[in-house]
Amino acid sequence: MTAYGKPLPVPDADSRHFWAGCRSHRLLLQRCRSCGTHRFPAGALCPACRSREADWIESRGRGTVFSWITVRHPVPRDVYAADVPYVVALVDLEEGVRMATNIVGCAPEEVTAGMPVEVAFEDVTAEISLPRFRPAAGR
Numbered sequence: 001m002t003a004y005g006k007p008l009p010v011p012d013a014d015s016r017h018f019w020a021g022c023r024s025h026r027l028l029l030q031r032c033r034s035c036g037t038h039r040f041p042a043g044a045l046c047p048a049c050r051s052r053e054a055d056w057i058e059s060r061g062r063g064t065v066f067s068w069i070t071v072r073h074p075v076p077r078d079v080y081a082a083d084v085p086y087v088v089a090l091v092d093l094e095e096g097v098r099m100a101t102n103i104v105g106c107a108p109e110e111v112t113a114g115m116p117v118e119v120a121f122e123d124v125t126a127e128i129s130l131p132r133f134r135p136a137a138g139r
């Protein structure tokens with residue numbers, strides 16, 4: 001695999017399981033053991049009830065576009081120049097969490113609010129796979 005050259009996530013104690021899941025193409029979320037609230041990004045405390053107890057569950061990987069922008073001016077120019085235009089979006093997953101991501105698999109002008117999307121993992125290095133979203137099949 002050639003050098004990726006772009007910023008990469010650095011898994012920490014909270015996000016390690018999430019990134020390991022991505023590597024195996026499974027979108028993992030924390031679910032509070034006390035109140036059942038899903039949470040993303042991963043953290044030590046439930047934002048709803050402050051419990052420290054959580055389980056990891058596999059998301060269905062489906063959601064809808066909440067909002068998005070189309071990047072047309074690459075910053076930094078050298079590493080993103082070949083990618084523009086591309087879409088940076090907020091996707092609301094069925095589990096109730098909102099995730100910043102990219103929309104792939106369609107032209108930027110095809111993206112609409114509420115568009116059904118599904119996760120599509122991209123293996124960018126030997127260790128890191130990024131969860132992006134594409135238009136959902138059968139929509």
Ligand SMILES: [Zn+2]
Binds near residue numbers: 034037047049
């Ligand atoms: Zn909770």
